[in-house]
Amino acid sequence: MVSAGGAVATTTVRFRTAPTADASAVALADVDPNALVAACPWREFRWRAGQKHYSGTYWSATEGRHVIDESRLELARLLFADFDSSVHRICSQPFLLARLHGGVERKHVPDFLLVTDEGPKVVDVKPTRRLAEPEVASTFAWTRSALERRGWLYEVWSEPDQTQLQNVRFLAGFRRRALFDPTLLAALRRINPNGASIADVIGALADWPVALIRSALFHLLWSQEFTVDINRQLSSSSSLTRRLTT
Numbered sequence: 001m002v003s004a005g006g007a008v009a010t011t012t013v014r015f016r017t018a019p020t021a022d023a024s025a026v027a028l029a030d031v032d033p034n035a036l037v038a039a040c041p042w043r044e045f046r047w048r049a050g051q052k053h054y055s056g057t058y059w060s061a062t063e064g065r066h067v068i069d070e071s072r073l074e075l076a077r078l079l080f081a082d083f084d085s086s087v088h089r090i091c092s093q094p095f096l097l098a099r100l101h102g103g104v105e106r107k108h109v110p111d112f113l114l115v116t117d118e119g120p121k122v123v124d125v126k127p128t129r130r131l132a133e134p135e136v137a138s139t140f141a142w143t144r145s146a147l148e149r150r151g152w153l154y155e156v157w158s159e160p161d162q163t164q165l166q167n168v169r170f171l172a173g174f175r176r177r178a179l180f181d182p183t184l185l186a187a188l189r190r191i192n193p194n195g196a197s198i199a200d201v202i203g204a205l206a207d208w209p210v211a212l213i214r215s216a217l218f219h220l221l222w223s224q225e226f227t228v229d230i231n232r233q234l235s236s237s238s239s240l241t242r243r244l245t246t
Contacts, residue, residue, distance in 0.1 A: 122154050175222050191205075192242070
């Protein structure tokens with residue numbers, strides 16, 4: 001049990017169940033992450049001419065709906081979360097974290113809350129060049145302390161490897177399962193992909209148009225039923241494997 005002076009005991013989480021609803025305030029020690037992932041974004045997103053960041057919406061296959069982002073870097077993190085098979089829920093701007101310390105209240109709105117196989121993960125996205133700024137470093141430090149004492153995961157995420165990003169962004173174009181013929185997907189699943197290339201698997205089915213086979217195969221790569229090394233640029237010679245399940 002954390003004492004009343006500990007980070008968890010002095011930290012509250014404020015969230016809204018609807019844009020016009022009054023905020024709920026719950027001690028971090030007691031808050032249910034399932035309530036938080038169902039919350040609406042804490043901040044209202046605005047778009048205006050001349051703004052320096054790029055706000056937008058991304059249709060998430062994990063969520064089956066649009067998720068908002070406030071920058072291209074946040075969009076990149078969304079792509080990786082949506083691609084990650086260990087992530088089951090994604091919530092943007094999920095809550096306001098407030099900590100009372102020495103009579104001064106500090107506040108912070110994290111960028112994402114992910115529900116993962118390992119438990120809740122809170123993510124803050126920030127360019128590398130800004131991580132050393134005193135206010136940024138201080139905010140992330142007390143946020144990490146509070147969340148990790150709660151037993152949650154905390155991640156500060158900056159620019160990703162560009163090859164990985166290009167590959168995940170490409171595969172994201174094939175993320176909507178409803179667009180693919182279930183019969184074709186079943187035919188691809190019957191193939192043993194281990195050690196075969198993308199070209200080999202496409203060539204193994206003669207009864208379907210190549211364009212349909214290729215797009216369905218990329219969907220299986222997106223869903224990671226088949227896997228590929230995303231650290232290398234995808235090509236027709238990329239080697240595939242079937243994901244091991246436990």
